[in-house]
Amino acid sequence: MIGIIPMRGYNKSKNEIKMMTDTITQELTIQQVAEKTGLSVHTLRYYERVGLIHPINRKDNTHRRYTSDDIGWIEFLIKLRATGMSIQQMQTYAELQRLGDTTLANRVAMLCDLKQQAEAHIQELEEHLKIIRYKIEYYQGVLSENQS
Amino acid sequence: MIGIIPMRGYNKSKNEIKMMTDTITQELTIQQVAEKTGLSVHTLRYYERVGLIHPINRKDNTHRRYTSDDIGWIEFLIKLRATGMSIQQMQTYAELQRLGDTTLANRVAMLCDLKQQAEAHIQELEEHLKIIRYKIEYYQGVLSENQS
DNA sequence: TCTTGACTTAGAGCGCACTCTAAGTTGTAG
DNA sequence: CTACAACTTAGAGTGCGCTCTAAGTCAAGA
Numbered sequence: 001m002i003g004i005i006p007m008r009g010y011n012k013s014k015n016e017i018k019m020m021t022d023t024i025t026q027e028l029t030i031q032q033v034a035e036k037t038g039l040s041v042h043t044l045r046y047y048e049r050v051g052l053i054h055p056i057n058r059k060d061n062t063h064r065r066y067t068s069d070d071i072g073w074i075e076f077l078i079k080l081r082a083t084g085m086s087i088q089q090m091q092t093y094a095e096l097q098r099l100g101d102t103t104l105a106n107r108v109a110m111l112c113d114l115k116q117q118a119e120a121h122i123q124e125l126e127e128h129l130k131i132i133r134y135k136i137e138y139y140q141g142v143l144s145e146n147q148s
Numbered sequence: 149m150i151g152i153i154p155m156r157g158y159n160k161s162k163n164e165i166k167m168m169t170d171t172i173t174q175e176l177t178i179q180q181v182a183e184k185t186g187l188s189v190h191t192l193r194y195y196e197r198v199g200l201i202h203p204i205n206r207k208d209n210t211h212r213r214y215t216s217d218d219i220g221w222i223e224f225l226i227k228l229r230a231t232g233m234s235i236q237q238m239q240t241y242a243e244l245q246r247l248g249d250t251t252l253a254n255r256v257a258m259l260c261d262l263k264q265q266a267e268a269h270i271q272e273l274e275e276h277l278k279i280i281r282y283k284i285e286y287y288q289g290v291l292s293e294n295q296s
Numbered sequence: 297t298c299t300t301g302a303c304t305t306a307g308a309g310c311g312c313a314c315t316c317t318a319a320g321t322t323g324t325a326g
Numbered sequence: 327c328t329a330c331a332a333c334t335t336a337g338a339g340t341g342c343g344c345t346c347t348a349a350g351t352c353a354a355g356a
Contacts (some may be wrong), residue, residue, distance in 0.1 A: 031332075042315055045335090062322070063333055083276045087313065108287045111280055118277050125270050128231045132263050139256045179302070190345055193305090210352075211303055235343065 027065040037074050044074070050087065052077055052094050083118045175213040185222050192222070198235065200225055200242050231266045 034041045047053045053074065056064040066074075080090055093110055096103035182189045195201045201222065204212040214222075228238055241258055244251035 029332080040315075041333090043313085046314065060322085079276045079279055081313095082272060083280060104287055104291060108284055108291065111284050111287075115277060115280050115284065118273055118280070122270055122273050122277075124230060125266050125273075128227045129263060129266050129270075131227055132231060132259055132266075136256055136259050136263065139252055139259075143252060143256065177302080188345075189303090191343085194344065208352090229343095 026068055027059075028071070030064050030066070033066045033071065033074065036071065037078060039074070039078070047074075047077065050091060052087070052090050054094075054098065080114065083114055084121060085114050089114075174216055175207075176219070178212050178214070181214045181219060181222065184219065185226060187222070187226070195222075195225065198239060200235070200238050202242075202246065228262065231262055232269060233262050237262075 028036065030041045030044055033039075033044055037044075039047070044053070048056060053070070056066055056070060059065045077090060077094075080093070081087075085093070089110065093107060096107050096110075176184065178189045178192055181187075181192060185192075187195070192201070196204060201218070204214055204218060207213045225238060225242075228241070229235075233241070237258065241255060244255050244258075
């Protein structure tokens, strides 16, 4: 789950030093968030551009610094994606979230839809798996017969 | 099992007449296969072009006529796709199938990989679903509190 | 004969979700 | 001062899996 840390020399890289500091300040660079979440830095910026992530605070008005709240939201986004929600739907969800408490019912409805979709998807996978398992068993039978 | 018959007027369409004939001859047109399988005619031709389906026999050397064996294979392809196999992998699988019995072990290996992938996918979905279900419940609690 | 509808092909186009590039800025170590 | 790593942006490019278009053939019904 943790990204590959490239070896740039024997000394600690700036990134590693930042990481040590950040265990105190709790604010992560985009690179660190990429490593932590599994998303690429490109994808993190892309998600922000398209409005899935609110504009991240900048240190000195330039470099992004992610808070633990930001990370929490990103990790939730990842779950929504992996469960089958499209980027478009996630944009809607993020927009509703930004609008505040009055949109809670709408968001719950979206989550319910997603839940049902995912449950149906699991059902479908299970059914297809049955046939695939059956095929495997049958072919393995044929193979062991030919062997003897 | 028989696809949806579109109403194009009160007289029987050519397609319907073909369908009646085909219950005798057991050979289906591309349109009928599309209705039966849920794939589009475009996709059926695409699958044939890229080698997922062997070249279908033609009536009078022009129009495709699908046998029940063809349908069986197509329905299996659909299951592979829905279980997460890529077009590329399916091309490999189809190629192995064409090469005959000596490739059986390879095909079984591919199916085992697919099985494991799909099982892992289901696991992942289940875990994400837990969190989504939890969120739904929590938010519904908040909503009913606000109501009272 | 004309129209209609189902089919044919080669190849272009599309939507999605990234993924990468080019050109530039910033900050620290040596 | 220089080098370098890490960051920044706008916008172009990619891979997948279709999906559609244009131009044409063919057969049957009015």
